[in-house]
Amino acid sequence: MSEPPAVPGPADVDALAAALRADSADLEVYARVLSSSLVDALPPGMVEITRDQSMRDRLAGRPGTVRSLQIGFGEVTLELLRGRAGEPVARAARAVRGVIISSREISVDEWTRLLADQLTVRARDSAAARTALARLLGQSE
Numbered sequence: 641m642s643e644p645p646a647v648p649g650p651a652d653v654d655a656l657a658a659a660l661r662a663d664s665a666d667l668e669v670y671a672r673v674l675s676s677s678l679v680d681a682l683p684p685g686m687v688e689i690t691r692d693q694s695m696r697d698r699l700a701g702r703p704g705t706v707r708s709l710q711i712g713f714g715e716v717t718l719e720l721l722r723g724r725a726g727e728p729v730a731r732a733a734r735a736v737r738g739v740i741i742s743s744r745e746i747s748v749d750e751w752t753r754l755l756a757d758q759l760t761v762r763a764r765d766s767a768a769a770r771t772a773l774a775r776l777l778g779q780s781e
Contacts, residue, residue: 682762687711713758718751 688711693704709720715735723729730751733743746754763770 685712711755711758713762716754716758718755718758720748720751 687709689706690708690710691704692707693702697704705722707722711718717733717735717740719731719733721729721731728748730746730748731743732746732751732754733740735741
């Protein structure tokens with residue numbers, strides 16, 4: 641039986657943020673990376689991907705184009721949206737008792753850093769989150 645990966649440290653968070661930034665220019669690639677690494681490892685409903693599906697996509701059995709990617713961490717919600725020109729637009733929201741008290745647009749770099757930080761915090765308490773982080777960092781399980 642293999643042991644779950646160790647809790648990531650600051651160097652791992654920096655590596656994760658760098659890996660995420662490398663894919664952030666294309667929302668489709670970003671969604672694919674995160675969905676393959678996180679959706680199965682984190683609790684259901686934590687990662688939500690919204691797609692626009694044309695009739696052509698439906699007939700061909702394709703999932704459609706990613707419109708937004710949202711990841712909820714309790715009080716913090718991170719969202720990546722497709723901008724008017726197709727570029728990613730990042731947002732961060734903070735909620736208290738389910739009520740959003742602040743929401744702001746941030747840079748994609750800041751978004752990836754917040755995502756890496758939130759995943760690291762979750763990984764301290766969850767073997768599944770540690771496994772997801774290890775996958776994102778390219779570490780063996």
